[in-house]
Amino acid sequence: MPSYETIAFRAQDCDGCMKCVTACAQAKSGADDPAQSRIQILGAAGKWELALCRQCGDPKCVSNCPSAALAKDAETGVVAWDADRCVDCLLCTVGCAYAGITRDARVGHVSKCDLCDGDPACVKACDRGALTLNTAARIHRRAAEREDLFAPGLAACQGCNSELLIRHTLRHVGPNTVVATPPGCIPGMGTVGYNGRTGTKVPVFHPLLTNTASMLTGIKRYYKRVGRDDVQVLALAGDGGTSDAGFQSLSGAAERDEPMLYICVDNEGYMNTGMQASSATTYGSWTSTTPVGERLQGKSTEAKNLPVVMMTHNCSYVATAATAFLEDFYEKLDKAIEVSKTGMAYLHVFAPCPTGWRFGSDRTTDVCRLAVETNFFALWDYTPDAGLTFTRPTGRPRPVREYLAGIGKYRHLSEGQVAHIQATVERKIAHLRRFERTGA
Numbered sequence: 001m002p003s004y005e006t007i008a009f010r011a012q013d014c015d016g017c018m019k020c021v022t023a024c025a026q027a028k029s030g031a032d033d034p035a036q037s038r039i040q041i042l043g044a045a046g047k048w049e050l051a052l053c054r055q056c057g058d059p060k061c062v063s064n065c066p067s068a069a070l071a072k073d074a075e076t077g078v079v080a081w082d083a084d085r086c087v088d089c090l091l092c093t094v095g096c097a098y099a100g101i102t103r104d105a106r107v108g109h110v111s112k113c114d115l116c117d118g119d120p121a122c123v124k125a126c127d128r129g130a131l132t133l134n135t136a137a138r139i140h141r142r143a144a145e146r147e148d149l150f151a152p153g154l155a156a157c158q159g160c161n162s163e164l165l166i167r168h169t170l171r172h173v174g175p176n177t178v179v180a181t182p183p184g185c186i187p188g189m190g191t192v193g194y195n196g197r198t199g200t201k202v203p204v205f206h207p208l209l210t211n212t213a214s215m216l217t218g219i220k221r222y223y224k225r226v227g228r229d230d231v232q233v234l235a236l237a238g239d240g241g242t243s244d245a246g247f248q249s250l251s252g253a254a255e256r257d258e259p260m261l262y263i264c265v266d267n268e269g270y271m272n273t274g275m276q277a278s279s280a281t282t283y284g285s286w287t288s289t290t291p292v293g294e295r296l297q298g299k300s301t302e303a304k305n306l307p308v309v310m311m312t313h314n315c316s317y318v319a320t321a322a323t324a325f326l327e328d329f330y331e332k333l334d335k336a337i338e339v340s341k342t343g344m345a346y347l348h349v350f351a352p353c354p355t356g357w358r359f360g361s362d363r364t365t366d367v368c369r370l371a372v373e374t375n376f377f378a379l380w381d382y383t384p385d386a387g388l389t390f391t392r393p394t395g396r397p398r399p400v401r402e403y404l405a406g407i408g409k410y411r412h413l414s415e416g417q418v419a420h421i422q423a424t425v426e427r428k429i430a431h432l433r434r435f436e437r438t439g440a
Helices: 019-029 060-064 091-095 121-125 136-144 162-173 185-191 212-225 239-243 247-256 306-311 326-339 361-373 400-405 415-433
Strands: 006-009 040-044 047-051 070-072 079-081 101-104 109-112 131-134 177-180 232-238 260-266 317-322 344-350 380-383 387-390
Touching: 019 040, 019 121, 060 070, 060 091, 079 109, 091 101, 121 131, 162 177, 162 185, 162 232, 162 260, 162 326, 177 212, 185 232, 212 232, 212 247, 212 260, 232 239, 239 247, 239 260, 239 306, 247 260, 247 344, 306 317, 306 344, 317 326, 317 361, 326 344, 326 380, 344 361, 361 400, 400 415
Parallel strands: 177 232, 232 260, 260 344, 317 344
Antiparallel strands: 006 131, 040 047, 070 079, 101 109, 317 380, 380 387
16 A cells, blocks of 8 residues: 555644644635634644544545545545535545544535645644654654664564564664563564574563563663663563563662663563463453353453553653554654653553454554554553643544454453443543643
């Protein structure tokens, strides 16, 4: 599939000036009337969201249109509207999750962004960098220009996204790094190497499940003592080694705000040793230790909300990320690297597992994206000074059942269990909003 252009929005850089809205209105109608703009900035100070066509790869407005008035241009990637075919049924507006296509009362039909033939007026009008015209190719090219510090010849399962995560993480962190990988999928796939050869171009060691954070603390303090305080210490750990056996050392390091970068790769279980449940395994999940039968219908308890637990420690930076949204991950990783020079940065990365979760190996990214779009896994970051900021809107989520439907470990769920999970997701989002900074 070609790498199409789209307009990306950075809510944290938006000040609500509405210059983009005015510029769009002028470009499309010749007037300053915001109602004539095809881009809208919604919300209040500090909580801005974007209503704009994202030119989706699989546009729901197109599939909802009964008259074929909407179609994605194979050359430009723009979802184009055909006035001659439109019957003004407005079903396209129902299908769009981004409020990117709406009815314009002035002209009597729907209107949407067409990227201004590749030179959008709204992007040029934004002087804060909150709007950028971008492509996936440009995003990945920025990472590809940096040295790949991970050796070839991995033993990962087909469809595993951990290789993608590790390679891009090490590209950003750089060669002046010591990596700790406690027992789990990441060392199992080759980061510690084979036959006496390392799997990375940087020092990597294999701590116990219980002491990853404390060992990194000691390593960092040693380098500081010998005058090499610039050495980055990095943990790449699974959810079991983070939320269970390794939590005591992680909690202590967080309490002291030790200068390190700790990344938890969350595939919701002990997948490397037989798909057993961990405290991060979600309610209702089938695992080898939470089977489905007459007496048990998957895991009967909720997952530990570890990112929130870490937020209530003394960490200088906490964030969630997902491999389906790599630009968001890159931005948070860059912040975390800077913060970890003086304090603790904790990144919790959602990483679906085709083998353990029982879905097709070609669907990893789709599953990951659906988890975010349904608010099952919300994307946010937090600092003690700025509070919590959602880095992807949570206001109009897709139903959680859409996420659960394609995953084998949830195949047995009853309607009551699905409703329970939906309610839990909504409750978690409401809880997170309590940590948002109001901007007052």
